[in-house]
Every structure is written in structure tokens, then in C-alpha cells.
Amino acid sequence: MSSEELRECIEDFMLEHRSASLATCKDNIPRSSPVQYFMGKDLSVFIVSAGGEKFDAIRTNPNVCLLVNTEYINYRKIKGVQVFGKATTNMEVPEIFEEAKAYCPEPFLMEHEGNRLKVIKIIPQKIVYLDSLEDGDRTKQILDLQENQVQIKEDVLELAKL
Numbered sequence: 779m780s781s782e783e784l785r786e787c788i789e790d791f792m793l794e795h796r797s798a799s800l801a802t803c804k805d806n807i808p809r810s811s812p813v814q815y816f817m818g819k820d821l822s823v824f825i826v827s828a829g830g831e832k833f834d835a836i837r838t839n840p841n842v843c844l845l846v847n848t849e850y851i852n853y854r855k856i857k858g859v860q861v862f863g864k865a866t867t868n869m870e871v872p873e874i875f876e877e878a879k880a881y882c883p884e885p886f887l888m889e890h891e892g893n894r895l896k897v898i899k900i901i902p903q904k905i906v907y908l909d910s911l912e913d914g915d916r917t918k919q920i921l922d923l924q925e926n927q928v929q930i931k932e933d934v935l936e937l938a939k940l
Contacts, residue, residue, distance in 0.1 A: 781928050784921045785821065788859055788905050792817055792846055800825065800898075801843040802835035802865075809835065815844065816883055821905065821923070823861060824878040825898040826888065833867055833896060840864045842900060854914035863902040874899045906931075 779787070792815075800813045811832045813825045823844060827833075836842065842865045847858025868874040878897045879888045888895065905921045916933035 779919060779928060781921060781926055784907060784919055784928050787909075788907050788921060789817065789821060791857065791859060791907075792821075792823075795846050798844050798846040800832060801845070802832045802839070803841070804831070804835035804838050813844075815846075816878075816881060818877070818881040818899070821861075821902050823863075823900040823902070824874075824881060825900070826878065826882070827896050827898065828894065829896055832898070833869065836865045836867055836898065837870065840866065844900060848911065854916070855911055857909045857911045859908075860906040861900060861902045862904045862906070863900045865898050865900045867899070868897040871899075 796814050796816070798813055798815050799810045801808060801810045803809070809831065811830060813827065815823050815825050818824055842863060844861040844863075845858065846861070848856055850856055866874060868878075874897050875888075875895075878899065879885070882888050902923055904923065907919045907921065908916065910916045918931040918933060920929040920931060922929060
């Protein structure tokens with residue numbers, strides 16, 4: 779698949795979904811938070827939240843991973859993306875709030891009493907795409923957005939010998 783075709787598959791899949799898991803890390807302690815997201819320009823991702831420890835983690839370590847996937851049936855039947863990127867928040871860059879409003883599919887999400895909502899923006903660096911729903915093929919396609927190239931990673935299952 780070309781980088782343009784892969785980019786389109788990733789965007790289509792992400793637009794079909796709204797919920798994800800956001801992985802952050804602070805003081806060498808990883809955590810995963812359930813979030814709702816929406817897409818911005820150039821595969822950027824916005825997350826609106828009332829707060830939480832993820833914001834402290836992003837302030838000290840902007841490296842994040844967002845996982846969007848179908849229901850996990852088994853290791854051979856899943857489709858999803860892992861977005862690896864750098865996150866910033868409107869607490870560090872206030873303009874992010876207005877930028878998110880421009881892309882928000884449901885403007886009422888951005889309305890909150892006293893405007894205490896917080897926004898995370900993820901700029902993706904690499905996105906891993908896996909679609910093994912049809913044939914169980916776990917070959918991953920990796921879109922490197924910094925190099926604008928596609929890498930293929932075949933998944934070789936090493937089953938334990940009995």
C-alpha cells in the first residue's frame with residue numbers, strides 16, 4: 779500500500795470510531811485512560827476532557843500512544859491503529875482549545891460551564907495499522923509521517939512448544 783492509500787485507510791478507520799485508550803507515562807509509571815477523540819488536520823487527534831492525571835503526565839512526557847480498535851475477538855481477528863505521537867494541551871498552548879472547536883463534530887462537546895474543559899492535541903509521528911479481521915494476517919503497516927513512508931512488519935507467531 780502506498781503512503782497515501784495507508785493514510786486514507788487509517789483516517790477512514792479512525793473516523794468510524796470515537797473511543798480509544800490513551801497511554802501516557804510519568805515517572806516511569808505507565809497508565810492508560812479511556813477517552814473519546816475526534817480528528818483534525820493531517821491525522822492530528824483531539825481529546826476533550828475534564829482533567830485527570832494524563833494531563834500531568836503529558837506535561838512531563840509528551841510521548842503518547844492512542845489505541846483505536848475493533849472489539850478484540852482473538853489475536854487473529856482484530857483491526858485497529860496505534861497512533862504514536864507528541865501531545866500538547868491547551869494548558870501549555872491555549873490556542874489548542876479554539877483549534878479543537880473548529881474540528882469538533884459536535885460543538886456542544888466544547889461547551890462547559892465556566893469553560894473548564896481541557897483539550898489534548900496529538901501530532902502523530904508513526905501510526906501502526908493492522909487489519910486481520912478477514913484472513914487473520916497480522917502483518918502491520920506502519921505509516922511514518924516524519925519520513926512519509928510505509929514500513930511493513932510481518933508478525934511471526936511463536937507458539938510455545940508443548
